[in-house]
Amino acid sequence: GESVGLHLPTLSVQEGDNSIINCAYSNSASDYFIWYKQESGKGPQFIIDIRSNMDKRQGQRVTVLLNKTVKHLSLQIAATQPGDSAVYFCAEGSIIQGAQKLVFGQGTRLTINP
């Protein structure tokens, strides 16, 4: 059954609008960050990554922003589509460790309303 008291942050946006999902990471030594998308019944899927020597990185309809001062990461999705509905996780790791030991944050459920 479900864990008592567990609350997954949610975000609802209208189709076509932009969405911003935020994440606070914990380890100031982390120098590699990834956003994953997880659809129901599937494993997490890589969206975009960023290294700590960058503040911003853009992909197709997605942009990741990194603020190392406050240990904050955000994912911007432009012109959202119904297929963007999913749970989004940020993960932090270390380049020296080959980005193999990832620590995932709590997810955010994004719902796209038609």
Place this chain on the structure above:
Amino acid sequence: EAGVVQSPRYKIIEKKQPVAFWCNPISGHNTLYWYLQNLGQGPELLIRYENEEAVDDSQLPKDRFSAERLKGVDSTLKIQPAELGDSAVYLCASSSGQGAVRNEQFFGPGTRLTVL
């Protein structure tokens, strides 16, 4: 190219029973991971293999969990005996290994375990 394959997709067992999960990584991927994902939470690493060697099993509850990757390809994760709190999704992932330009982890669909 096939992705990471896991079986079974769903498993329901009674507490104290044993259970095993199987994973076939992407061909050529030397690194294999087992994660535990509780409802509404991010995956948590249980064990990481480099070929057939378990290089990080610090988060694996060794009193009841075990894993193997005998030939450095497929892997099995076992729980014996299962407890109610083991109900979760068990994810397997694989990657090219350290040294790759971007060591992206590719996840399988997971096995959803329900312990009654």
